[in-house]
Amino acid sequence: MAGHDATPEPVLADAVLSPAAPPGAGLASAALVTAGVLFTAFWLLAPGAAQLHPHVPASPADLGPGMVTLVDRADRDAVAAAVAALNLPAFQHRQVEHDVLAGHRRIGWIVVTDSMDPDGDTIAIRSGGLTQTVVLDKSWMPVPVLLDQGGVVDVAAVKDGEAGGITLALVTRGGQVSLRPLAPGEHIQVAAP
Numbered sequence: 001m002a003g004h005d006a007t008p009e010p011v012l013a014d015a016v017l018s019p020a021a022p023p024g025a026g027l028a029s030a031a032l033v034t035a036g037v038l039f040t041a042f043w044l045l046a047p048g049a050a051q052l053h054p055h056v057p058a059s060p061a062d063l064g065p066g067m068v069t070l071v072d073r074a075d076r077d078a079v080a081a082a083v084a085a086l087n088l089p090a091f092q093h094r095q096v097e098h099d100v101l102a103g104h105r106r107i108g109w110i111v112v113t114d115s116m117d118p119d120g121d122t123i124a125i126r127s128g129g130l131t132q133t134v135v136l137d138k139s140w141m142p143v144p145v146l147l148d149q150g151g152v153v154d155v156a157a158v159k160d161g162e163a164g165g166i167t168l169a170l171v172t173r174g175g176q177v178s179l180r181p182l183a184p185g186e187h188i189q190v191a192a193p
Contacts, residue, residue, distance in 0.1 A: 002030055002159070003027075005069075018157070020073060027084070028039055030070060032067070035046070039042065041182075043086045049180060052096070053081045054077075054079055055071075055078040055082070055108050056071060056076070056081055056082075056085065056109070056142050057078075057083035057111060057120065057142045058140070058142075059140075060171065060172070060173050060175065061173070063109070063111065063172055063173040064108075064173060065169065065172070065173055065174075065193075066103040066108070066172065066189060066191075066193050067110060067153075067170050067190045068108045068110050068145060068147075068151075068153060068191075068193065069108050069109045069110075070106060070107075070108040070193060071100075071107050071108055071109070072105070072191065073100055073101055073103060073107075074191060076101065078132060079097060079100050079101060081105045082108070082109065082144040083096050083097045083100065083107065083144070085142075085143075085144045086130065086132075086136060086144050086146065087130075087132055096146060100153075102113065104145060105128060105146060105148060106144075106146075106147040106151065106192070107144060107146055107187070108144070108145050108147060109142045109143065109144055109145065109193055110125065110133060110142075110143050110145050110153055110155075110190065111120060111125075111140060111141060111142045111170065111172075112125075112136060112143060112145070112155075112166055112167075112168060112169070112170060112171070113136065113137070113138060113140065113141055113169050113171060113176065114136035114138055114143050114168070114169070115140065115161075115168060115176070115178035115179070116164070116167035116181075117164075117168035118136060118137035118138050118161075119161030119162040119164075120135060120159070120161030120162065121135070121157075121159065121160060121161045121167060121168070122135050122158040122159035122161075122166070122167065123136065123155055123157060123158055123166065123168060124155070124156040124158050125143050125145060125153060125154075125155055125156075126153070126154040126155075126156065127145040127146055127148075127152070127153040128145065128147050128148050129147030129155065130146050130147070132144075133158065134181070135140070135192075136166075136167070140171070140182040141159070147192050148152035151192035151193075152189050152190070152191055152192070153189070153190040153191075154187055154189055154190075155187065155188050155189075155190060156185070156186070156187045157182035157183060157184050157185065157186045157187070158184060159184060160184055164181060165180075165181020165182055165183060165188075166181060166182040166183070166184070167179075167181050168182060170190070173191075174193045
């Protein structure tokens with residue numbers, strides 16, 4: 001079998017030209033792309049499009065230097081936004097807003113998130129006689145806190161989602177502060193400025 005080559009030579013087909021694009025096809029493509037860009041810009045810039053109320057912290061730049069960001073009681077709109085986010089009946093909203101504006105109480109924001117996998121970890125944030133239950137996920141979660149003269153916020157670990165502990169992070173202007181995993185029943189206290 002010497003001199004016999006077992007590898008066949010490939011046979012290529014003849015080249016075929018594709019038909020030219022019809023006149024105006026480039027214009028239609030450009031119009032479609034332009035329409036898509038305009039729609040996206042409008043969607044992102046439209047009022048209320050995927051944004052929080054302007055007085056609710058939406059980024060670290062909106063936060064104070066500590067774990068709790070106080071709302072300036074001279075800013076009536078900011079006070080109203082924080083009070084509206086409290087889980088209270090309407091008649092209590094009016095009383096709390098009056099107390100904050102009069103300087104008898106303070107109100108602020110604490111921002112929480114799940115520092116690991118969002119598996120249903122649940123915490124309770126207690127302050128100023130009010131308890132708010134929060135199921136943690138990976139999103140930015142500003143929670144209003146009502147503060148009495150002591151200014152302490154109690155964060156209690158309530159439910160561990162899928163084992164591994166309740167993985168909580170608090171967000172500050174400087175970034176996210178991940179806490180060690182908490183067991184149900186454990187508490188941490190956060191002092192307001």
